[in-house]
Amino acid sequence: MKSVTLKDVAKAAGVSYATVSRALSGSPQIGSETRERIIKLCDEMGYTTNYVARSMVMKKTDLIGLVVPSIENQFMSELAYYAEMSARAHGYNIMLCNSGPDLKQEKTVVKLLLGRQVDGILIVPQSSRTYENIRAYTDQVPTVFLGENLRDQPQSYVTVDNSRGTYIGTKYLYELGHRDILYFGRRHSTTHQLRAEGYMKACQELGLQQRFFNSEFSRSSINNGYQLAKDLFSQPIDYSAIFASTDSNALGILKAADEMRIDVPGRLSLIGFDNIPSTGLPRIDLTTIEQPKRDMALQAVDMLRDKIENGTQGYVHQILLPSLIKRGTCREPD
Amino acid sequence: MKSVTLKDVAKAAGVSYATVSRALSGSPQIGSETRERIIKLCDEMGYTTNYVARSMVMKKTDLIGLVVPSIENQFMSELAYYAEMSARAHGYNIMLCNSGPDLKQEKTVVKLLLGRQVDGILIVPQSSRTYENIRAYTDQVPTVFLGENLRDQPQSYVTVDNSRGTYIGTKYLYELGHRDILYFGRRHSTTHQLRAEGYMKACQELGLQQRFFNSEFSRSSINNGYQLAKDLFSQPIDYSAIFASTDSNALGILKAADEMRIDVPGRLSLIGFDNIPSTGLPRIDLTTIEQPKRDMALQAVDMLRDKIENGTQGYVHQILLPSLIKRGTCREPD
DNA sequence: TGAAAGGTCGCAAACGTTTACGATCCTTGT
DNA sequence: ACAAGGATCGTAAACGTTTGCGACCTTTCA
Numbered sequence A, B: 001m002k003s004v005t006l007k008d009v010a011k012a013a014g015v016s017y018a019t020v021s022r023a024l025s026g027s028p029q030i031g032s033e034t035r036e037r038i039i040k041l042c043d044e045m046g047y048t049t050n051y052v053a054r055s056m057v058m059k060k061t062d063l064i065g066l067v068v069p070s071i072e073n074q075f076m077s078e079l080a081y082y083a084e085m086s087a088r089a090h091g092y093n094i095m096l097c098n099s100g101p102d103l104k105q106e107k108t109v110v111k112l113l114l115g116r117q118v119d120g121i122l123i124v125p126q127s128s129r130t131y132e133n134i135r136a137y138t139d140q141v142p143t144v145f146l147g148e149n150l151r152d153q154p155q156s157y158v159t160v161d162n163s164r165g166t167y168i169g170t171k172y173l174y175e176l177g178h179r180d181i182l183y184f185g186r187r188h189s190t191t192h193q194l195r196a197e198g199y200m201k202a203c204q205e206l207g208l209q210q211r212f213f214n215s216e217f218s219r220s221s222i223n224n225g226y227q228l229a230k231d232l233f234s235q236p237i238d239y240s241a242i243f244a245s246t247d248s249n250a251l252g253i254l255k256a257a258d259e260m261r262i263d264v265p266g267r268l269s270l271i272g273f274d275n276i277p278s279t280g281l282p283r284i285d286l287t288t289i290e291q292p293k294r295d296m297a298l299q300a301v302d303m304l305r306d307k308i309e310n311g312t313q314g315y316v317h318q319i320l321l322p323s324l325i326k327r328g329t330c331r332e333p334d
Numbered sequence C: 001t002g003a004a005a006g007g008t009c010g011c012a013a014a015c016g017t018t019t020a021c022g023a024t025c026c027t028t029g030t
Numbered sequence D: 001a002c003a004a005g006g007a008t009c010g011t012a013a014a015c016g017t018t019t020g021c022g023a024c025c026t027t028t029c030a
Helices: A006-013 A017-025 A032-045 A051-058 A074-089 A103-115 A130-138 A162-176 A190-206 A222-233 A247-259 A293-310 B006-013 B017-025 B032-045 B051-058 B074-089 B103-115 B130-138 B162-176 B190-206 B222-233 B247-259 B293-310
Strands: A063-068 A093-098 A120-123 A143-146 A156-160 A181-185 A211-214 A241-244 A269-271 A288-290 A317-320 A323-325 B063-068 B093-098 B120-123 B143-146 B156-160 B181-185 B211-214 B241-244 B269-274 B287-290 B317-320 B323-325
Touching (some): A006 A017, A006 A032, A017 A032, A051 B051, A074 A093, A074 A293, A074 B074, A093 B074, A103 A120, A120 A130, A143 A293, A162 A181, A162 A190, A162 A241, A162 A269, A162 A288, A162 A323, A181 A190, A181 A222, A181 A247, A222 A247, A241 A247, A247 A269, B006 B017, B006 B032, B017 B032, B063 B103, B074 B093, B103 B130, B120 B293, B130 B143, B143 B293, B156 B293, B162 B181, B162 B190, B162 B241, B162 B287, B162 B323, B181 B190, B181 B222, B181 B247, B222 B247, B241 B247
Parallel strands (some): A181 A211, A241 A269, B063 B093, B063 B120, B120 B143, B156 B317, B181 B211
Antiparallel strands (some): A288 A323, B287 B323
């Protein structure tokens, strides 16, 4: 249980513990023969450097706080995977916090992370209000926002070009022959505002009527999309395609459609957004817009590392390109 | 950037910094009026206690290392979610590490976590060899294994009763009328050995022939299951149901079946294991065996906390009950 | 042969806490 | 009035590192 310290190996080697420290860190001011002797002795005795003591004097913990609303979400767990892998490859460890559904938790965990002396924070915001919410802390530690567009607010973030995503999506539907496309989604977060804008822009260019079914004031989940879609389908269906602002919503719509015997894609084409793994499943095979999650995560940690290691001060907005994933839920209308 | 320390507020309050520390920690040996004065001053100055300095003297980091093969896996991300929530509710933070596909990484991250001075380690093993792999470290820090059965090896773990899961699953298929049930899965991990055993036991009791299609030496993934199932279906299908040892495998089988126009569940019933979220999706609707992931995670951190806080030494094996989730991929045979 | 130069290594301070111990002051009981 | 005791606070050590500075020894060149 008692771990071996520098002092222990120093005593065993017959040198001061400063020498041992220098041997391990590869300092030039040390004899090569003593260095090798000490290094060998170190792993004989099973010495591992105590990172908390090290952090204390170095004023650097090599720790990155990762805040996500919920790690069980497929989108976030994929971001987390690549973020952790990349961070560790560069010598950082990840401290994971779920911020849950309420804004208060978000503030709480960020404060917690600050107490832990993390070198930087990577945060997947709950909503566009997150920025205001944790504003008091973001100047105390390098921070980058991931997955949410903060427009021109003074923070660094990396997202996908949301409006372009819906733009190319509706254009694709148009090219398939669809002329009545319903947009299904909420708009009170910036991300979703932008997605709606992309749809609107495409409609304008193509001379299409803009038709919205709002899921305002509700969380984006399969069950939620399902409930809303049941309402939607109880009214006459005078459109041939639905653009769901989220894959989760699209999945809910699909469930409602199947239940009410509305053929997808026969009667109704459906397209989602995010390209979460579930969309690629057999029988689902949902056409969607891909967010380059791997690239987003890698860019985010690179950005954060740049702030941490080089003290870069400015705010950089990295906006990656979405792409269309053609699958089975979109087809020419009758 | 420079954070405020105990010394700073002590100077501002005109007391020694030991007094401030005592005021914050709620020590009895301090005047109530000075305590309140100091506490008010603390959040006026925005003081947050430095956890790494605190850990140094307390010899306790309130940190739990969580090692999972891949956090993007739905099963693991759900475990991670509940584990983090429960851990934080009890004052611990989670340090997340993906151990990836190879055993070496598993060893590496555990060693890393030890250097970080975590109070305990929660590990979802890659395979049953994991125990041997990290054996050298498990006596240095409280450890509990999650999701893998280590039989009677000297370690604490929490899993589901795997053999009971397949047992009730095949019994269910039998009751539906199936008499030729194929078991699809590998057997070289203990977990999968147990699952196979449950199937075998049920077959014996019911007088059924045991039929295996081995996916040995391969990772359990949708693609892998798909490839194997294509091989399987190129041969005559003289069975009416398949028990897939994993939901991922079941999904791959489903994909292959759809492609080769084998009707599920019309011609072939299919049941999986794990009840990952994807199985509940519309159109998938896979019958499966549920692992109580939330309970597993909560029990695991409770077990770990007991070891950490009370120094409990023994090895406890917590084996939770699986349950059958009846959905749409199982039906009476023709 | 002498001193300067360079190579090795030890001493000690510092990082920000917690806490045992001692010091001081005030209260209280006889 | 005096001692005992309790309440309150300060002093200092400790946790395990890193690193600037100085000390010592060896080499090398004039």
